[in-house]
Amino acid sequence: MNRPGHPDAWTGAGFETVAIHAGQDPDATTGAVVVPIHPSSTFAQDAVGVPRGDYEYARSANPTRTALETCLAALEGGSVGLAFASGMAAADALLRTVCRPGDHAVIPSDAYGGTYRLFAQVFAQWGVEYTPVPLDDPGAVAAALRPGQTRLLWCETPTNPLLGVSDIAVLAELIHAAGGLLAVDNTFATPYLQRPLALGADASVHSTTKYLGGHSDVVGGAVVVADPALGERLRFTQNATGAIAGPFDAWLVLRGAKTLAVRMDRHCANARRIAALLAAHPAVTTVYYPGLPDDRGHPVAARQMRDFGGMVSFTLRGGEEAAVEVCRRTRVFTLAESLGGVESLIEHPGRMTHVSVAGSPLEVPADLVRLSVGIESVEDLVDDLTKALATLA
Structure with a gap:
């Protein structure tokens, strides 16, 4: 039996059911059916170094954010979900976790402008090389990969703004053979329309500002991964760099996810x-x-x-x-x-x-x-x- 709040707790349930219930059990104290907003920045400890539960300081973890992260992981069929302050913060955290100076990445030739800027003006200065490629052309992708050096294939499907579509399963096979990981920006499709992890991707990335929030009233981002070990590395980056989703923002995205379908x-x-x-x-x-x-x-x-x-x-x-x-x-x-x-x-x-x-x-x-x-x-x-x-x- 999976513990309540675990991403697998609703395995087999329909998407709409998962969106409404995963990570969102009624409050144990009050019975409230809506996850509370927990604005507290710190949490009381029962003894020195002995926290009362899973929470010590809100940058590391917050109950409202945990509910959202659990829900997103369940919706994507992943092992770990992490919520960030924006979609670009989510992308930045994934790149910082996966890439090192001297590494290489492949990106779409029609990538979102903010993603291109992150590669071209931020990580390029850090020594991460990148090659734009039409990702709907497997031959061009294969030619651009550098086995042992290409750590990440960054895919958007559909792309922004030309709505290009790439075969996720084919890209996963190509990058895995080269020793790298596949990240899919799933913002346009949402987990309701597309499940990248089920098709072989290692990470699904979102600007939760968009369809997941759904009401143009919140800025946020998320990464959901298949591998628990990669998830823990990302969790370290999230805590170390601190670009977290605040509790009210997390609550707004969680509310939006309920009606996503x-x-x-x-x-x-x-x-x-x-x-x-x-x-x-x-x-x-x-x-x-x-x-x-x-x-x-x-x-x-x-x-x-x-x-x-x-x-x-x-x-x-x-x-x-x-x-x-x-x-x-x-x-x-x-x-x-x-x-x-x-x-x-x-x-x-x-x-x-x-x-x-x-x-x-x-x-x-x-x-x-x-x-x-x-x-x-x-x-x-x-x-x-x-x-x-x-x-x-």
Whole structure:
């Protein structure tokens, strides 16, 4: 029998059940069915060096954060989950744990701008080399690997913002043969749509700011790993560097995770409708959405994902100025960075989220628009985009 709060305690239960119950037993003292927010920075000890339970100081562990970490580990099917102050803090902790000066990493050729900046401007100065590669091309990945030196293959699938899809099982086989680890940024897919660890990945990374939080009211990150030993090494890094999720932030993400499944079903349904609208519109040149049958990543996405997600990107015949104009015109789609909230957002990656890759090999198309399709009435979303695109046709 697994002890309450262990990630395996709900093995065999449905995703929705796990999201609501894993790590979230009713409070033993009061019977409260919602995990309390524990703001205390320190915890009383029964004797010198004898803590009363698992908690001494809140940087090392906090009961609210423990509940979230247990839930995330269960949702991803991992052994250890760790919650951080942001998605970039989670990525940084994993890199610090796995890589050393002189090591090499492979990253997507269309990686998220913040991830590219972390490799190019932070870890490169520390002596970690990196090679951008189209991860949907196994031959290119194999050619970029350096056996004995490549410690990490960093994968995003789907990618941000071009929605590229990579075969996680194939990448896991390639990097493991080279002696390295596979980390998958699972932010866009969420554990509801995709389980990287079950496909052979060593770590699943999230910006919990996005779909897991789901309401654009919290910033956070997480790493879930399959190997308990790697999990303990990460736990040491988390404690040593201190970029932890605070108790209120952890509570907000935990609350958001409870409704992840129902929200993602709606995000996906709305995104399919929006992608179909854009694919048929004369002002649109390309639609990036793995749910479209003719999308390059569709076959792999259909095999390894439950559904295709709520993110849609597209390019316009009028070029960069047309893209900027469409972003300006929408009313239901709010012009803002970030993604994954209940409200729909629109942005111009080249001037907003991905400005950090301008002039680099990862530069995004200037005429690209990215949508985070929310859970509003899909008819309102269709009407909003139709009006914004009207004079561009």
